[in-house]
Amino acid sequence: MAVEILSPHQVEVCLRRLALQVLERYPEAPTLHLVAVPPQGLLLTERLQPELEARGRSVRVSIAGAAVPLAPDEPLVVVDDVLNTGRTLYRALHQLGEGPPSGIQVLVLVDRGHRQWPVAADFVGLRLATTLQQYIRVAATGQGGQSLTAYLD
Numbered sequence: 001m002a003v004e005i006l007s008p009h010q011v012e013v014c015l016r017r018l019a020l021q022v023l024e025r026y027p028e029a030p031t032l033h034l035v036a037v038p039p040q041g042l043l044l045t046e047r048l049q050p051e052l053e054a055r056g057r058s059v060r061v062s063i064a065g066a067a068v069p070l071a072p073d074e075p076l077v078v079v080d081d082v083l084n085t086g087r088t089l090y091r092a093l094h095q096l097g098e099g100p101p102s103g104i105q106v107l108v109l110v111d112r113g114h115r116q117w118p119v120a121a122d123f124v125g126l127r128l129a130t131t132l133q134q135y136i137r138v139a140a141t142g143q144g145g146q147s148l149t150a151y152l153d
Helices: 008-025 040-053 087-094
Strands: 003-006 031-036 058-063 076-083 104-111 123-127 136-141 147-152
Touching: 003 008, 003 104, 003 123, 008 040, 008 104, 008 123, 008 147, 031 040, 040 058, 040 076, 040 104, 040 136, 040 147, 076 087, 076 136, 087 104, 104 136, 104 147
Parallel strands: 031 058, 031 076, 076 104, 104 123
Antiparallel strands: 003 147, 136 147
């Protein structure tokens, strides 16, 4: 049985707070580069982008796994829904390739903390202790999938 751990309103509040934290980390960067880990990271990125742009920042979006052009003056933020073992984010970071961006940070909506790979989240919406058997999913809900809800299964 699924239990709602973040309502659509709570997800929006978390994303707004995460956007502000990214802006605080990079106060001088005119452009931020978000790299979405598909599929759910893309849903989060689509909601983060307007939050950042509303505060005067230019945002460039790429999808992890595709060729990601890196610019040395753009901070890079890798976005995913849930950080569990770290394997997915480790692979996404490994695929970024050459060229030093001005910084690489990881943003996740939920951090479960069962790390097996050397990855840490820099921006976290919710830290939640779970068992290894439990599963957290972020789903598009509401009319037309306009809202996001996080569930613990």
